[in-house]
Amino acid sequence: MRVEELAAPHLPAFVAAIDAVFVTARGRNGSVAERWPALFRPGGARCFAVLAEGAPIAGLVARPVRCQADDRQFIAHQVGFVFTLLPWRGRGLAARVLHAAAEQVPGPLVLWATRPGLYAKLGWEAWDPHGAKGEWRGEGGTGNEAPVLMPSMLPDLEAIRARARPRRVARSEQDWLARPFGAARMLVARVPQAYALFAQQDGRAILYELVGDPAHYDALWPHVVQNCRSALLNLDAESDAARWLRQRGVTPHPNPLSMWLRWPPADRWSLDWLDRI
Numbered sequence: 597m598r599v600e601e602l603a604a605p606h607l608p609a610f611v612a613a614i615d616a617v618f619v620t621a622r623g624r625n626g627s628v629a630e631r632w633p634a635l636f637r638p639g640g641a642r643c644f645a646v647l648a649e650g651a652p653i654a655g656l657v658a659r660p661v662r663c664q665a666d667d668r669q670f671i672a673h674q675v676g677f678v679f680t681l682l683p684w685r686g687r688g689l690a691a692r693v694l695h696a697a698a699e700q701v702p703g704p705l706v707l708w709a710t711r712p713g714l715y716a717k718l719g720w721e722a723w724d725p726h727g728a729k730g731e732w733r734g735e736g737g738t739g740n741e742a743p744v745l746m747p748s749m750l751p752d753l754e755a756i757r758a759r760a761r762p763r764r765v766a767r768s769e770q771d772w773l774a775r776p777f778g779a780a781r782m783l784v785a786r787v788p789q790a791y792a793l794f795a796q797q798d799g800r801a802i803l804y805e806l807v808g809d810p811a812h813y814d815a816l817w818p819h820v821v822q823n824c825r826s827a828l829l830n831l832d833a834e835s836d837a838a839r840w841l842r843q844r845g846v847t848p849h850p851n852p853l854s855m856w857l858r859w860p861p862a863d864r865w866s867l868d869w870l871d872r873i
């Protein structure tokens with residue numbers, strides 16, 4: 597069975613296969629195409645699959661990410677949604693798709709693996725010294741929900757992010773509007789110098805970004821945990837946000853998920869949670 601790079605007519609069936617594995621089988625709702633609006637459009641990501649009778653049975657996406665550091669830019673590709681449909685597992689298909697994609701996509705590749713074994717066998721290396729997660733517990737107080745992230749807010753948020761993160765992945769408007777699993781809607785708390793990007797569900801917050809001048813985090817935090825008794829925190833352990841949260845009793849635990857292929861050691865990056873697929 598050959599690995600093919602899919603053209604537009606195959607994409608709806610490809611998205612349906614990814615949804616079967618990552619959405620339906622995990623008791624989630626909706627479609628990855630709604631959550632990552634930039635991904636399955638022309639120019640969004642390269643999609644590779646093995647087809648059986650014309651339908652994808654195993655595959656992955658490789659999405660270009662423009663990494664920028666001050667005056668320097670380079671392109672890496674993020675690999676995501678590595679899947680094999682249930683009846684086809686254990687026959688080497690995922691390994692074959694990964695191998696073919698790595699041959700056809702130039703430059704460094706990065707992915708987030710909860711099962712590193714599969715990738716390590718294919719030469720991928722774990723490297724994520726700052727990846728961490730944490731949990732806050734407390735009484736968040738009550739109040740009105742924070743505003744939902746809107747395209748009109750993006751220039752202000754982007755300006756804060758550009759000041760705070762000289763090394764970052766460039767984001768289009770569609771990239772900003774990604775909704776990771778677990779986020780029904782993205783909420784925003786902001787002041788001119790800093791912002792928090794988060795979701796809330798059933799009394800629990802998930803913090804995706806706390807960026808900008810730490811002097812203003814005190815003003816933002818009550819909005820993040822409002823109406824909540826716990827918050828899950830996805831952190832870069834070296835970030836201002838992690839330092840600020842440590843001072844408030846949150847202990848970040850290592851959560852090293854990144855794996856890399858063909859990444860020159862000097863250029864390795866930590867990608868923010870919202871930039872991940």
Ligand SMILES: CC(C)(COP(=O)(O)OP(=O)(O)OC[C@H]1O[C@@H](n2cnc3c(N)ncnc32)[C@H](O)[C@@H]1OP(=O)(O)O)[C@@H](O)C(=O)NCCC(=O)NCCS
Binds near residue numbers: 713717
């Ligand atoms: C993980 C998944 C893609 C593997 O697909 P597959 O086609 O069965 O994998 P392969 O047959 O190509 O296996 C490749 C190698 O990885 C190993 N492997 C397979 N599944 C694995 C797993 N869940 N954890 C660790 N290693 C695994 C296999 O043992 C095999 O090694 P071997 O050649 O030495 O025997 C498939 O189980 C799947 O779709 N799972 C749900 C989605 C998912 O979790 N994706 C990965 C997110 S990190």
